[in-house]
Amino acid sequence: MSLRWIKELGHWLKALFHSKRLSRELNTELEQHLEFMVAENIARGMSPAEARRAAVMKFGGVDRYAEESRESWGTQLLSEVFHDARQTLRQLTKSPGFTFVTVGTLAVAIAASTSIFSILHSVVLQPLSYRDSGKLVDIRQIRANAQNQFAPNLATLHALAERSNSLTEMAGYTGWIGNLTGAGQPERIYGNAVTENYFSLLGVEPMLGRPFLASEYSDTEARVMILTHQLWVNKFESDTDVLGRQVNFNLQPFTIIGVMPPDFRPGAGQPEAFAPLTETSLGRTPQFLFRAVGRLSPDATLAQAVQETGLISNSLAAFDPGQWEGLKISLTPLLESEVGHIKTTLLTLVGAVGFLLMVACVNIANLMLTRANTRQREIALKSALGASSERLFQQLLTESMIIALIGGIVGIGLAFVGLDFLVSLAPVDLPRLNEIGIHGLALGVSAAITLFTGIGFGILPALQARRVDLTEALKDGSSGSGQNRSSVRVRNALVVSEISLALILLAGAGLLMQTFMNLRETEMGYDGDVVYVDRIRLLPQDYPDNQSRIDMAYRTLPYLEQELEILHAAFASGVPYWGSFNYVLQLESRPNADPDQLSRVRLSSVTNDYFNTIGNRLIKGRYFDERDREDTPMVAIISEQFARQHFPDSDPIGERVAVGGGDEREWREIVGVTRDIRWRGMLDDPAAVIFVPYRQHLTGPNPKVVVRVRPGARNPGPLIAKAVHSVDGQLPIELESVPLSRYDSNSIAIQRFSFVLLTAFSSVALLLAVLGVYGVMSHNVNQRRTEIGVRIALGAQSKDIAGLVLSNAARLVAIGLVIGMAGVLALSRLLESMLHGIEPHDSGTLITVATVLVVVTILSAYLPTRRACRVDPTIALRSN
Amino acid sequence: MKSLRTDLLQGTLDLLILKTLSTAQLHGWDIAKRIAIVSSDRLTLKQGSLYPALHRLENKGLIEAEWGVSEAGRSAKFYRLTRAGRKHLAVERTEWNAFAQAMANVLEMEEEQ
Numbered sequence: 001m002s003l004r005w006i007k008e009l010g011h012w013l014k015a016l017f018h019s020k021r022l023s024r025e026l027n028t029e030l031e032q033h034l035e036f037m038v039a040e041n042i043a044r045g046m047s048p049a050e051a052r053r054a055a056v057m058k059f060g061g062v063d064r065y066a067e068e069s070r071e072s073w074g075t076q077l078l079s080e081v082f083h084d085a086r087q088t089l090r091q092l093t094k095s096p097g098f099t100f101v102t103v104g105t106l107a108v109a110i111a112a113s114t115s116i117f118s119i120l121h122s123v124v125l126q127p128l129s130y131r132d133s134g135k136l137v138d139i140r141q142i143r144a145n146a147q148n149q150f151a152p153n154l155a156t157l158h159a160l161a162e163r164s165n166s167l168t169e170m171a172g173y174t175g176w177i178g179n180l181t182g183a184g185q186p187e188r189i190y191g192n193a194v195t196e197n198y199f200s201l202l203g204v205e206p207m208l209g210r211p212f213l214a215s216e217y218s219d220t221e222a223r224v225m226i227l228t229h230q231l232w233v234n235k236f237e238s239d240t241d242v243l244g245r246q247v248n249f250n251l252q253p254f255t256i257i258g259v260m261p262p263d264f265r266p267g268a269g270q271p272e273a274f275a276p277l278t279e280t281s282l283g284r285t286p287q288f289l290f291r292a293v294g295r296l297s298p299d300a301t302l303a304q305a306v307q308e309t310g311l312i313s314n315s316l317a318a319f320d321p322g323q324w325e326g327l328k329i330s331l332t333p334l335l336e337s338e339v340g341h342i343k344t345t346l347l348t349l350v351g352a353v354g355f356l357l358m359v360a361c362v363n364i365a366n367l368m369l370t371r372a373n374t375r376q377r378e379i380a381l382k383s384a385l386g387a388s389s390e391r392l393f394q395q396l397l398t399e400s401m402i403i404a405l406i407g408g409i410v411g412i413g414l415a416f417v418g419l420d421f422l423v424s425l426a427p428v429d430l431p432r433l434n435e436i437g438i439h440g441l442a443l444g445v446s447a448a449i450t451l452f453t454g455i456g457f458g459i460l461p462a463l464q465a466r467r468v469d470l471t472e473a474l475k476d477g478s479s480g481s482g483q484n485r486s487s488v489r490v491r492n493a494l495v496v497s498e499i500s501l502a503l504i505l506l507a508g509a510g511l512l513m514q515t516f517m518n519l520r521e522t523e524m525g526y527d528g529d530v531v532y533v534d535r536i537r538l539l540p541q542d543y544p545d546n547q548s549r550i551d552m553a554y555r556t557l558p559y560l561e562q563e564l565e566i567l568h569a570a571f572a573s574g575v576p577y578w579g580s581f582n583y584v585l586q587l588e589s590r591p592n593a594d595p596d597q598l599s600r601v602r603l604s605s606v607t608n609d610y611f612n613t614i615g616n617r618l619i620k621g622r623y624f625d626e627r628d629r630e631d632t633p634m635v636a637i638i639s640e641q642f643a644r645q646h647f648p649d650s651d652p653i654g655e656r657v658a659v660g661g662g663d664e665r666e667w668r669e670i671v672g673v674t675r676d677i678r679w680r681g682m683l684d685d686p687a688a689v690i691f692v693p694y695r696q697h698l699t700g701p702n703p704k705v706v707v708r709v710r711p712g713a714r715n716p717g718p719l720i721a722k723a724v725h726s727v728d729g730q731l732p733i734e735l736e737s738v739p740l741s742r743y744d745s746n747s748i749a750i751q752r753f754s755f756v757l758l759t760a761f762s763s764v765a766l767l768l769a770v771l772g773v774y775g776v777m778s779h780n781v782n783q784r785r786t787e788i789g790v791r792i793a794l795g796a797q798s799k800d801i802a803g804l805v806l807s808n809a810a811r812l813v814a815i816g817l818v819i820g821m822a823g824v825l826a827l828s829r830l831l832e833s834m835l836h837g838i839e840p841h842d843s844g845t846l847i848t849v850a851t852v853l854v855v856v857t858i859l860s861a862y863l864p865t866r867r868a869c870r871v872d873p874t875i876a877l878r879s880n
Numbered sequence: 881m882k883s884l885r886t887d888l889l890q891g892t893l894d895l896l897i898l899k900t901l902s903t904a905q906l907h908g909w910d911i912a913k914r915i916a917i918v919s920s921d922r923l924t925l926k927q928g929s930l931y932p933a934l935h936r937l938e939n940k941g942l943i944e945a946e947w948g949v950s951e952a953g954r955s956a957k958f959y960r961l962t963r964a965g966r967k968h969l970a971v972e973r974t975e976w977n978a979f980a981q982a983m984a985n986v987l988e989m990e991e992e993q
Binding site: 025026028029030032033035036037039058059060061062064065066068069070071072073 | 907908909912926927928929931932934935936939947950952954955956957
């Protein structure tokens with residue numbers, strides 16, 4: 001059986017590759033048969049001519065049987081397709097405009113959808129690259145009355161791990177930050193100190209060396225570290241001899257014992273190195289965790305684990321209310337917790353790109369139909385000459401498949417370029433940025449789209465071609481295009497859907513643009529463009545006490561102030577994006593103030609010129625000045641938000657606030673209120689902040705130097721370094737080369753990303769809609785030339801004709817607009833979570849985009865209208 | 881689409897060709913001639929229709945062909961049965977006989993009524 005199948009395939013291949021020779025042989029064979037017959041007839045006494053005629057009669061149509069024999073080779077279809085393909089390519093090069101627009105439209109749509117889908121797939125859909133990562137959960141705790149979720153502390157994690165059955169393992173890490181010396185330039189390293197089972201829980205192993213050993217957690221003298229691949233490449237030049245090497249971390253000797261593989265970049269923090277979570281590594285008792293992860297046991301669901309941890313924390317609350325009372329454990333799938341915040345944005349973009357794809361497909365269908373219409377005469381001629389309708393169908397299908405194929409290939413090529421471009425636009429904190437690539441699945445989707453477009457838009461015109469009325473189409477003077485009513489209706493429907501889809505995209509883009517503009521207008525409470533912040537590291541051995549640190553600041557400031565480029569300079573413990581401290585606060589006149597709200601007030605100790613430096617002004621009261629020293633009455637300035645929260649209907653000036661609790665508390669008088677200030681970006685609410693004089697508060701080892709530069713000045717980093725080193729030549733500084741406004745703009749990077757992309761998509765959709773309206777209108781004008789000629793001959797003026805054409809266009813636009821608006825109203829709710837300061841049904845935006853659409857599409861009918869007005873009645877009438 | 885009748889005829893023609901080739905290696909003209917002689921000219925067919933059938937059978941691997949020299953001294957394409965063809969012929973012949981027998985039975989039964 002299979003042998004026979006192989007034989008048949010062999011025949012088929014032979015036939016395919018030797019079709020010319022086989023045809024020749026077939027002709028010889030048939031010719032000889034005829035000659036035998038002729039010879040026989042002559043032998044019976046016929047004349048040669050008579051003999052030949054009789055033979056042909058008896059044989060039956062020579063060509064027909066030759067054709068049938070060839071068909072039996074089974075290669076007919078393929079050679080026909082080749083033939084059609086060659087013909088299509090020839091025709092496409094003959095009409096470059098059509099080719100460019102169709103292929104271009106399809107390519108752009110496929111490129112956009114492939115790359116957006118690739119991003120969605122890489123970031124959101126693809127499982128994290130850990131062992132059985134679907135079972136990993138992010139563990140957080142929520143305190144009653146508090147909004148923020150934090151990782152549980154180490155004790156909580158241990159307590160849970162001991163009791164839980166649904167979570168087999170739990171691990172966590174905390175920040176391990178310090179100066180790395182003894183390996184080239186001293187460098188600040190942001191690492192993670194991890195629990196013993198951290199790597200094994202995730203199922204990752206060092207690429208070089210080994211993971212941490214149990215003994216390295218118990219031995220108080222063990223100082224070991226594992227490098228990330230990036231640090232190994234950047235700092236240690238990929239040296240494989242790095243294992244066993246000693247470096248200094250915060251002046252303690254650590255031994256490098258491993259290097260992680262390149263794709264291990266856990267979480268958003270992007271650590272550079274790892275150390276065991278021990279007192280030895282950290283230099284302090286481990287207590288708080290940054291993150292905690294757990295692994296669900298194979299047969300446990302997330303819901304079971306949530307229920308179980310709830311029960312555990314309730315039962316523990318009875319024994320240890322201080323730790324467990326009001327504590328809720330929340331479990332989130334790890335993937336969700338890492339990419340959840342960007343999921344909506346990406347899904348929205350995928351939806352938008354889907355609309356774009358639809359517009360593109362509609363446009364292509366329209367172009368194909370137009371083309372098929374203008375070619376009806378050619379098709380009718382072919383069918384009159386005997387081409388079967390199957391054959392014509394096949395030809396038209398081949399054509400559209402080829403166009404789709406070229407569009408698909410160009411599109412996928414573009415997608416590779418486009419993806420890099422999109423990634424460069426992407427928010428810097430987009431998780432898994434390094435994993436983004438074009439994946440098989442996305443390519444499969446593009447291939448499916450291509451195939452669908454090819455078949456879908458080939459069938460429509462092909463079906464129409466089958467219904468061509470031969471006599472009608474071939475009649476002289478019907479200008480090569482038999483137009484029937486149903487085809488007009490189909491094309492009008494296509495344009496209407498294009499307009500409505502374009503409106504939906506435009507409305508989305510409009511709303512996001514408005515959101516983005518609103519965000520840009522956000523009053524930050526500082527002049528981000530001219531404010532730079534750098535951080536100094538005061539080493540404890542050089543600056544052992546508070547006074548020495550304060551002195552350092554006041555010795556440095558004059559050096560900064562003498563620089564021409566620097567207008568103002570200050571030292572501060574807290575600056576937007578650069579942290580702040582939280583203290584226990586008490587309000588003298590409001591003993592019952594909400595302690596939770598108070599606990600979230602940010603405290604920053606600042607030198608006198610701080611407010612001028614960042615560009616914030618007081619609303620009332622006074623700035624800090626020379627009066628506010630260590631030995632003078634303690635004062636504070638609060639932010640507007642603080643005042644709103646705690647002194648809603650009284651003047652806070654003169655009120656007293658205590659910073660710190662118990663014996664350490666110190667009462668201060670509020671002497672000023674500053675304008676609102678936002679601490680963590682443009683999406684953040686104004687922060688409740690309390691500012692205290694630099695000299696009147698404890699200063700930490702990491703003060704920030706804040707400078708205000710002359711507008712247009714260069715990065716003041718070198719000037720700051722110079723000033724600091726004039727005071728202490730050995731001091732390490734973290735130089736930041738960008739102004740605060742860069743952080744502002746990063747804080748809305750996701751919004752910018754979605755706004756830019758949606759604007760791009762909707763612009764393309766608008767362009768396609770314009771092309772669609774233009775195409776249909778010019779076609780309609782061509783169709784109605786005779787009618788227009790008659791009207792002009794009967795005395796119609798240009799404006800009547802223009803009215804005729806334009807009203808036709810206006811009707812299509814109006815219907816498209818109505819349908820599109822319905823779509824907008826139905827869909828814009830989905831955008832709600834991405835909008836800021838604007839309603840999803842914002843009438844201003846909707847009216848604006850609708851106006852743009854109407855104006856642009858009606859304008860696109862201008863050229864066809866003008867052509868209609870210039871119809872020469874004598875020519876138009878004669879041609880029929 | 882081919883009508884049932886054509887399918888039927890085609891099947892018959894295939895069987896005739898296979899049977900004719902079972903005794904000798906022949907070229908197209910010979911095959912046509914022999915079918916005409918054996919069936920006493922009662923099975924008339926357009927001689928050209930032989931060729932699509934021959935090529936179809938060749939593609940199915942039931943017959944094979946090679947170019948040779950005819951008795952008239954001209955080059956001609958000679959067909960002969962393959963092993964698969966022989967087997968196929970046997971099966972088809974049995975089926976045909978069974979079919980013919982069944983038909984005959986039915987027709988006789990009608991005459992009895």
